[in-house]
Amino acid sequence: RGLDLKIRVPDGIDGLEQSIRSRMAAQVKRGSINVTIRLSTRAEAEPQLALNKDMLGVVLSALGEIEQSAMDHHVNLAPSTATDILALRGILDVQDVAQDTSDALKPAIEAACDAALAMFIQSRQDEGRALADVLHRAITDIEIRVTQATALLPERQSKIETTFNESLKRLLSQSVEIDQDRVAQEIATLLIKQDVQEEIDRLNGHITAARDLLADGGAIGRRFDFLTQEFNREANTLCSKAQHNQLTQVGLELKTIIDQIREQVQNVE
Numbered sequence: 001r002g003l004d005l006k007i008r009v010p011d012g013i014d015g016l017e018q019s020i021r022s023r024m025a026a027q028v029k030r031g032s033i034n035v036t037i038r039l040s041t042r043a044e045a046e047p048q049l050a051l052n053k054d055m056l057g058v059v060l061s062a063l064g065e066i067e068q069s070a071m072d073h074h075v076n077l078a079p080s081t082a083t084d085i086l087a088l089r090g091i092l093d094v095q096d097v098a099q100d101t102s103d104a105l106k107p108a109i110e111a112a113c114d115a116a117l118a119m120f121i122q123s124r125q126d127e128g129r130a131l132a133d134v135l136h137r138a139i140t141d142i143e144i145r146v147t148q149a150t151a152l153l154p155e156r157q158s159k160i161e162t163t164f165n166e167s168l169k170r171l172l173s174q175s176v177e178i179d180q181d182r183v184a185q186e187i188a189t190l191l192i193k194q195d196v197q198e199e200i201d202r203l204n205g206h207i208t209a210a211r212d213l214l215a216d217g218g219a220i221g222r223r224f225d226f227l228t229q230e231f232n233r234e235a236n237t238l239c240s241k242a243q244h245n246q247l248t249q250v251g252l253e254l255k256t257i258i259d260q261i262r263e264q265v266q267n268v269e
Contacts, residue, residue, distance in 0.1 A: 004032040010039050013106050020113050027121055037109060050093045051092065059088055063200040094203060124269070131264060134215055135224075138261045139140040139210050140233070142254060146203045149250045153197065156244040196241050199234045203254075206231050220266035228262045 005024055009016045020035060063080055070077045086092060212229055213220045233259055239251035 003028060003030055003077070005035070006033070006246060007035045008239055009037045009109075011042055016106055016109060018109055019106070023110070023113060027117055028269065030221050037113075039105070052091055052093055056085070059085060059091065071154050078247045119162070131267060134264055135210075135214060135261060138257055138264070139214075140258050142203070143207050145250050145254045145257070146207065147201060149196075149247055150200055152244060152247050152250070153200070156242075156247055158237045160243060194241055194243060196238055196247075199241070201240075203231070205232070219269045221265060223238075224265045224268055225262070228258055231258045231261070 003025060006023055007017050007020055007024075011019065016037075020037075023034060026036070063085075067077060067080075072210055128216040206227060210224070210231075213224055213227065232255065235251055235254040239248055240253070
């Protein structure tokens with residue numbers, strides 16, 4: 001019914017999840033979206049070596065003092081090589097060139113997210129246009145059924161009145177004393193209760209409302225979902241009050257079309 005966002009981002013990048021959430025919420029109003037971002041290093045990137053000149057200076061100074069002290073004590077030392085010095089901890093630092101800082105990563109990820117979101121929105125718009133065509137055809141199918149129902153009303157009304165009149169004649173032919181005015185009043189009340197013109201009128205109103213919603217565009221999913229409930233309510237009442245085989249059939253066909261619309265509307269934002 002609303003927007004359900006599930007976002008997974010790498011650790012160590014401050015504010016990234018909230019930034020992506022805000023971007024999504026600004027473009028999408030309804031639906032369920034999963035966003036997963038993974039980072040990987042470039043396989044071809046090789047580590048670089050950096051010479052720690054300060055540490056090298058300290059080592060060379062110490063080495064000079066050691067060699068001078070050995071000479072003072074008439075001790076011969078093997079000459080030191082570059083390999084010996086580089087093997088000492090702290091002389092060389094290994095740097096991974098593929099490891100960017102979070103400050104550099106965040107704008108790059110946001111740009112990639114914006115590009116993916118733009119493609120997502122375009123895809124939804126294409127799908128939405130196709131779905132609008134489906135809904136327009138379904139609304140036209142409802143309109144056809146409502147027109148059929150309207151055409152059946154005179155015949156239905158005539159049959160109902162004939163049935164009531166025959167029942168009234170049988171009742172009056174009996175020897176039981178009957179208040180004819182009261183009976184006529186009750187029959188009139190029953191005829192009013194069986195009238196389905198109001199349901200027909202409301203269905204026509206819902207047809208107009210549905211077409212207006214489709215013409216408006218935008219995020220109409222919730223409103224269209226509510227409208228399908230109203231369509232269904234009138235179709236149910238029409239079936240329950242029908243007392244006419246053909247009208248009942250039309251009502252059942254209406255319910256089938258409305259159910260199909262309800263399923264499609266779940267895909268509308």
